[in-house]
Amino acid sequence: MSKYNGKTSIEKVLREFYRKLSYGKSKVGCLEDFVIDSYVSGKLSEEEEKKVDTHLLVCGYCLHKVSKLEADIKQIKVQESIDKKSVLENVFEIVVGFTKAAIQIISTSGVIKTGQLQPEYVRGVKQGKCDIIRVGQKIADIELDVDIFYDTNTGAKEVMVAVKDIEMSRRPKFVLSLFRNNIKIETKNTDIAGVARFENISYGNNVLKLYEEDRELGRVNLILQELV
Numbered sequence: 001m002s003k004y005n006g007k008t009s010i011e012k013v014l015r016e017f018y019r020k021l022s023y024g025k026s027k028v029g030c031l032e033d034f035v036i037d038s039y040v041s042g043k044l045s046e047e048e049e050k051k052v053d054t055h056l057l058v059c060g061y062c063l064h065k066v067s068k069l070e071a072d073i074k075q076i077k078v079q080e081s082i083d084k085k086s087v088l089e090n091v092f093e094i095v096v097g098f099t100k101a102a103i104q105i106i107s108t109s110g111v112i113k114t115g116q117l118q119p120e121y122v123r124g125v126k127q128g129k130c131d132i133i134r135v136g137q138k139i140a141d142i143e144l145d146v147d148i149f150y151d152t153n154t155g156a157k158e159v160m161v162a163v164k165d166i167e168m169s170r171r172p173k174f175v176l177s178l179f180r181n182n183i184k185i186e187t188k189n190t191d192i193a194g195v196a197r198f199e200n201i202s203y204g205n206n207v208l209k210l211y212e213e214d215r216e217l218g219r220v221n222l223i224l225q226e227l228v
Ligand SMILES: [Zn+2]
Pocket: 026, 027, 029, 030, 031, 055, 059, 060, 061, 062, 063
């Protein structure tokens, strides 16, 4: 009996030997990048996989590439799960009801700021037979104000989201996407004033996802109910 316990130990020794011998050098017959990708993501057939395994036994260069890709993928997955967690912790909910003449806040995890609105703003809105509410909340260190406008003549509803206390150059980097029933309806960048406006919001569950460049920071769940 060999003192090596079967094939696995011999493979380990061989791998280590060739890793030292050929590390950093590619040679004829080395694995193409797309083959390494498929190998790491488990998309190769059993037969193809065996070929790669055989090559990795004798090629430190490719083995290094495989280990590096595996480590990178692991890192990305960890980052994704951190991002996902922080997005779920940054949900700001506003539930509002609409009668024929007015908007009512049913519940919110934010701060109701309608009373702090500039009198001219409210008066201007009222003259046009509109109602308005403002609710504010912090999402991932971004202070948001959400204004909901309601045209009591036509029944049209609009939402205006403002990012506050953000330096001028950073303001247009925010993106808001409006979803209804998990379908993306509209995407808008905040303007130089830090504002994005969505017209014709419907009753039901609306979700506004806030991104800074490509990274999702959090969500505003906007639930609009028709009251009788
Ligand atoms: Zn190779």
